[in-house]
Amino acid sequence: MTIKSILLVGVGGQGTILISKIITAGLAEMGYDVKMSEIHGMSQRGGSVTTQIKYGEKVYSPNLGIGEADLIVSFEKVEALRALPYLKAGGSLIMDDREIYPMPVLTGDAVYPHEAYDRLKAEVPSVKLIRAAETAQSLGNMRAQNIVLLSAMVKLLGLDNKIDWKKVVAENVPEKSREMNLAAFDAGSAMLEA
Amino acid sequence: MEKQILSGNEAVARGAYEAGCAVAAAYPGTPSTEILENVALYKDDIYCQWACNEKVATEIASGAAIGGARALAAMKHVGMNVAADPIFSMAYAGVNGGLVVVSADDPGCHSSQNEQDNRLFAPHAKIGLLEPSDSQECKDFTKLGFELSERFDVPMLLRMTTRICHSKGLVELQEREDVPVKKYYRDIKKFALLPSTARNRHVAREELLIEMEAYANDCPINYAEYNPGASAGVITSGISYQYAREIFGEDVSYLKLGLTYPLPRKLITEFAQKFETLYVIEENDPYLENAIRALGFTNVIGKERIPICGELNTQIVREALLGIPAEPAYRVELEAPARPPVMCAGCGHRGFFYALSRKLKRFVPVGDIGCYGLGANPPLSASDYSLCMGAGLSSTIGLSKALALQGDSRKVLGMVGDSTFFHSGLNSLIDVVSSNANVVACVLNNHITAMTGHQQNPGTEINLMGEPNHMIDLVKLIKATDIGDDRIRVVDPLDYQAVNAALDEAAEIEGPFVIVTNRPCALLKEVARANAGKYCEVDEEKCRGCKKCLQIACPAISFADGKAVIAQDTCNGCGLCMQMCNFDVISKVGE
Ligand SMILES: Cc1ncc(C[n+]2csc(CCOP(=O)(O)OP(=O)(O)O)c2C)c(N)n1
Numbered sequence: 187m188t189i190k191s192i193l194l195v196g197v198g199g200q201g202t203i204l205i206s207k208i209i210t211a212g213l214a215e216m217g218y219d220v221k222m223s224e225i226h227g228m229s230q231r232g233g234s235v236t237t238q239i240k241y242g243e244k245v246y247s248p249n250l251g252i253g254e255a256d257l258i259v260s261f262e263k264v265e266a267l268r269a270l271p272y273l274k275a276g277g278s279l280i281m282d283d284r285e286i287y288p289m290p291v292l293t294g295d296a297v298y299p300h301e302a303y304d305r306l307k308a309e310v311p312s313v314k315l316i317r318a319a320e321t322a323q324s325l326g327n328m329r330a331q332n333i334v335l336l337s338a339m340v341k342l343l344g345l346d347n348k349i350d351w352k353k354v355v356a357e358n359v360p361e362k363s364r365e366m367n368l369a370a371f372d373a374g375s376a377m378l379e380a
Numbered sequence: 381m382e383k384q385i386l387s388g389n390e391a392v393a394r395g396a397y398e399a400g401c402a403v404a405a406a407y408p409g410t411p412s413t414e415i416l417e418n419v420a421l422y423k424d425d426i427y428c429q430w431a432c433n434e435k436v437a438t439e440i441a442s443g444a445a446i447g448g449a450r451a452l453a454a455m456k457h458v459g460m461n462v463a464a465d466p467i468f469s470m471a472y473a474g475v476n477g478g479l480v481v482v483s484a485d486d487p488g489c490h491s492s493q494n495e496q497d498n499r500l501f502a503p504h505a506k507i508g509l510l511e512p513s514d515s516q517e518c519k520d521f522t523k524l525g526f527e528l529s530e531r532f533d534v535p536m537l538l539r540m541t542t543r544i545c546h547s548k549g550l551v552e553l554q555e556r557e558d559v560p561v562k563k564y565y566r567d568i569k570k571f572a573l574l575p576s577t578a579r580n581r582h583v584a585r586e587e588l589l590i591e592m593e594a595y596a597n598d599c600p601i602n603y604a605e606y607n608p609g610a611s612a613g614v615i616t617s618g619i620s621y622q623y624a625r626e627i628f629g630e631d632v633s634y635l636k637l638g639l640t641y642p643l644p645r646k647l648i649t650e651f652a653q654k655f656e657t658l659y660v661i662e663e664n665d666p667y668l669e670n671a672i673r674a675l676g677f678t679n680v681i682g683k684e685r686i687p688i689c690g691e692l693n694t695q696i697v698r699e700a701l702l703g704i705p706a707e708p709a710y711r712v713e714l715e716a717p718a719r720p721p722v723m724c725a726g727c728g729h730r731g732f733f734y735a736l737s738r739k740l741k742r743f744v745p746v747g748d749i750g751c752y753g754l755g756a757n758p759p760l761s762a763s764d765y766s767l768c769m770g771a772g773l774s775s776t777i778g779l780s781k782a783l784a785l786q787g788d789s790r791k792v793l794g795m796v797g798d799s800t801f802f803h804s805g806l807n808s809l810i811d812v813v814s815s816n817a818n819v820v821a822c823v824l825n826n827h828i829t830a831m832t833g834h835q836q837n838p839g840t841e842i843n844l845m846g847e848p849n850h851m852i853d854l855v856k857l858i859k860a861t862d863i864g865d866d867r868i869r870v871v872d873p874l875d876y877q878a879v880n881a882a883l884d885e886a887a888e889i890e891g892p893f894v895i896v897t898n899r900p901c902a903l904l905k906e907v908a909r910a911n912a913g914k915y916c917e918v919d920e921e922k923c924r925g926c927k928k929c930l931q932i933a934c935p936a937i938s939f940a941d942g943k944a945v946i947a948q949d950t951c952n953g954c955g956l957c958m959q960m961c962n963f964d965v966i967s968k969v970g971e
Contacts, residue, residue: 219549220549220550221549222385223543223548225542225546231721231751231754232721232722232724233719245549246622247626247693248548248549249693250693250695251693251694251695252708265719267716270711272708274709277709288719289933290718292930292935292939293933294930295758299715301714308712309712310710
């Protein structure tokens with residue numbers, strides 16, 4: 187098979203790293219060769235973060251370039267806009283409705299493009315807006331946003347019925363937030379159906 | 381065999397464990413930090429410690445290796461500049477137990493001040509060089525590194541890059557080998573590097589390098605992959621091998637090099653002779669390319685097309701070699717505002733930098749490397765330059781002389797963090813005080829090495845292995861210089877009045893002055909716990925929308941509908957904004 191490439195983008199602290207860990211564990215369980223690449227460092231201080239995941243029979247390069255992502259999952263609106271050049275022709279884009287203002291916006295030196303989704307929708311037929319953060323909040327903790335997105339992502343990639351994802355999620359989240367995270371997983375796949 | 385998904389850094393730690401490594405030391409630095417953090421998982425078998433700098437880390441490991449134990453030192457690329465002295469000496473002294481030095485280079489400067497290519501250290505220092513290309517090789521090459529170090533009596537440099545350190549892949553695990561510590565022996569002619577011994581040791585080193593090259597020509601990690609009908613030959617190492625494989629698949633033949641110093645010249649010649657078109661694919665400097673050209677293969681295609689600057693990826697290499705440009709499939713003409721890293725809500729550095737930013741008529745501010753480096757960014761903009769760890773204090777001496785020569789009466793104010801102070805800032809301070817320099821030396825103490833993700837340092841309560849540290853009080857250390865109590869102030873950086881007062885005193889007094897700010901990092905678990913439920917609130921009715929509170933650049937404060945707004949979930953009630961407000965409309969909740 188050909189290699190599938192996924193790009194996760196968000197803001198430091200949004201939990202992109204946890205779900206990339208869960209998805210790679212799941213892909214390895216399915217028998218795929220899998221590589222994941224994440225760049226942190228300066229990005230931890232509220233900067234943009236990106237994680238790249240590739241899987242297939244044999245994966246060489248762990249990272250991807252312009253026009254190479256089969257799927258982009260964005261935890262934040264502006265980050266979806268920033269990541270767009272990496273999307274492959276015909277690839278899919280899932281974006282959360284969440285807005286997190288960067289410092290230049292907070293200080294009034296830049297304007298937040300609230301219309302990002304509408305503009306993307308006009309260009310990219312496959313873009314899907316998901317209210318993952320909002321849903322996680324209603325389940326008790328905004329931090330479960332990542333699990334809602336994970337679930338949507340797994341479904342979109344057609345991997346949802348291949349293994350017991352909820353078991354993988356349960357193994358990778360703390361005991362005390364397990365119930366909530368599993369509820370978040372259910373909510374995520376339901377969203378994509380709607 | 382159990383397989384696990386490991387990052388390159390985790391795999392190096394695992395390799396050290398499996399190889400029977402007994403001592404490991406490092407100074408943190410992205411992208412190398414997780415190596416020692418993961419070695420600490422094996423602390424029952426490996427003694428490990430955060431050293432105060434890379435030279436000290438390498439010397440701790442060197443002592444262990446001379447003593448007969450397998451030892452590892454890890455650092456980011458610029459750390460190797462600091463550690464170069466013991467590395468060059470160990471190349472002559474040789475080892476007893478194996479010594480592996482890990483350098484994590486950062487092509488693309490993801491989190492560094494330069495993108496130096498540390499492969500060049502290997503021929504310079506005359507030590508062996510290994511370049512893993514994925515997590516499995518990180519583990520395997522670490523283990524091989526210890527063996528080769530002992531076999532050729534030389535430190536081995538394991539050169540990683542950010543993409544190798546921070547990418548994860550499947551790795552096969554093995555058990556820890558039982559490697560008994562070799563008996564320590566006294567051999568002055570080998571280990572005591574006086575001129576007379578050093579001359580002989582140089583000869584011995586050159587001889588062993590010849591032997592090692594013979595091994596390199598015929599070792600399992602330097603190999604050719606010939607593909608039938610190949611249109612070209614590709615010589616490559618490290619992460620670039622992965623890019624090459626993905627681009628060319630089986631259309632070309634490969635010479636994949638894992639042991640790249642001494643370079644296997646015979647093997648390279650045999651391979652290169654077979655191809656009219658020969659690509660050398662490597663990141664940053666033309667290390668392999670220059671050596672291959674020196675063998676007479678002037679037909680190689682390398683850096684004339686592949687960029688020297690920046691990190692590579694498949695798309696960049698494809699475009700460079702095959703002329704296939706990458707075009708984004710979609711375009712939206714809407715600008716995404718930049719998202720620069722910022723000081724966190726509640727960060728003590730913010731208070732100090734804000735106060736300083738108001739006094740730039742009196743001070744020339746000089747920064748250093750750490751979270752406080754962010755003080756250079758607008759709107760605080762209170763750091764003119766930063767060079768390398770420690771220079772934030774030492775360079776002030778020279779700068780103050782240069783300013784005096786041009787009649788600039790501003791006082792130079794240098795800043796380092798606590799970890800940077802212990803790293804080399806202490807030496808800098810010794811010179812500031814002993815030379816009676818007319819500068820202000822500031823130590824911004826947040827009680828942790830924050831920028832790299834909270835590593836312990838000599839000033840913290842516990843050490844890497846989770847045991848109690850003999851905590852070193854940096855204020856006492858500074859006082860030991862006898863600078864005098866009238867020339868040192870310890871302040872809470874979030875107490876605006878106190879910082880202002882200290883800065884005013886510092887500006888007025890002639891000669892050296894020290895300011896220590898004292899406030900633990902807001903992200904430390906115990907600090908976050910103590911601040912849980914606390915936040916500041918703007919009285920919406922009374923806020924006049926003057927935006928004064930926005931000047932401190934706090935990520936919790938924004939402006940909407942003509943009023944300041946504080947995000948409750950981001951704020952932790954540090955209260956700096958309250959001190960900014962001229963109309964007393966901000967109050968603290970949850971005290
Ligand atoms: C020679 C060298 N070693 C390591 C680093 C990596 N590094 C960058 S910032 C930093 C931590 C600084 O900690 P501290 O001085 O306490 O400041 P803080 O981030 O806590 O404000 C380190 C280790 C470096 N840049 N240079």
